[in-house]
Amino acid sequence: MSQKEIEESLNLLQKDWDVDPILRNFMLGKITDVSDYKIKVKDVVFHVPYLNSEKKYILWKCYWPDCHNCCDRQGRLPLSSDDLITIGKGLKYSKTSDFIKNETLTATYQEPGPSGQMTTMTTINLKRKTDETEADDGTHISCRFLDGEGGCSMHPDRPGVCYLYPFSSWLENEQGKARVHATYQFTGDCPGFYLADSLDPMKDEFKDYSKTIYDYNMASNRTNREGFGSVSFS
Template sequence: MIRDVDLKEISDGKLYDINDMAKLGVDDCSGCHACCCGMGDSITLDPYDVYRLEKGLHKSFEMLLAENLELRVADGVILPCLKMKETSDSCTLLNDEGRCSIHAFRPGICRLFPLGRIFENNTHKYFLQVHECKKQRQTKLKIKKWLDTPELGKYESYIDKWHYFLKGITDKAGELSEEELKTANMKILQTFYVNPYDMETDFYEQFDNRLKNIL
């Protein structure tokens, strides 16, 4: 999701790479789940997020949409996002103890928080949001350890490809007719989300093939 903000107002003023240290440690959140509540439809999911959820929960994309996800318009593009409970405005994937029931395969935005990404020159760096987390940051950790993502090099490359692919769509969204934009959105959803992935084959190879076929 594209945000038009001044980094000086929301961060510590530094940009980080994956091997840099940042003050991120919060003692396993100590029972706090404030960042899992009141998020509305802002936790947008990329294809790898949904792939991990499908694999971890043994559910299809359609099943996830019926229970834990919904569709939202983000910068002119229709994408899935985490659904909040109507009664408590908390994530539907929190358990009764207020802990994440999918922590091992949680979405990228959840892994990232309270970090954000800034994209420039076909790649990205990280920044630390200083007003978002309710807990006091206690210890410094390497960014790559905080992200807790296997095959991080492949993942980082994938994030750039996905971001700039979507940016290409959103940059042109204003020039498209309503019907053309609807067609583009349906093609994105079908190609990257609805069509099932082979859970026994490398995700990134499958994504690259789908990206080549849609460009």
């Protein structure tokens, strides 16, 4: 996302939530004295920003059901091969091919990788609205499965990527073995970020998300091997 898009999201967020001005400046790139603090929890290495000038970590907690911005301002919903089967059955499709034809879109887009390289992703995405087109990809759309109370009508069979927010994740080769890494997505849409002196307040979240993130990466790799998506680096 561009800084302009993040600023627009933050301005919208601040209509309903208090946003720490230090965090706002960080998300807008105005604070650059930041260290990447790494913590390994089970099979995942989490990268947590540490603001050197403030001597604070950036941590996170979810405010659902008071907030459901992650569902109300979706950019895209990539599906794993497991999702294609599970969600297709939930929507009463007997054939996965029919579900893909009627309920999904294929999109190719670029994302910056952890080392600055560009990653080109091709994914099958769940339509967030019934008449979604390729032109809508990457834009903020309220998910059609979000109910009036902020809950997901597909839960617990919602897309695996939905369980990741606000994290993004990737794989790195470490001595011939794949290691899963994760860090936050700072889109400006989530009110759950806060500053803390230590990582202790977030121990439970790291523990829970470690399994979620690891399982999702394994499912994504399997999806690419099965030909439902692809990843290339440049």
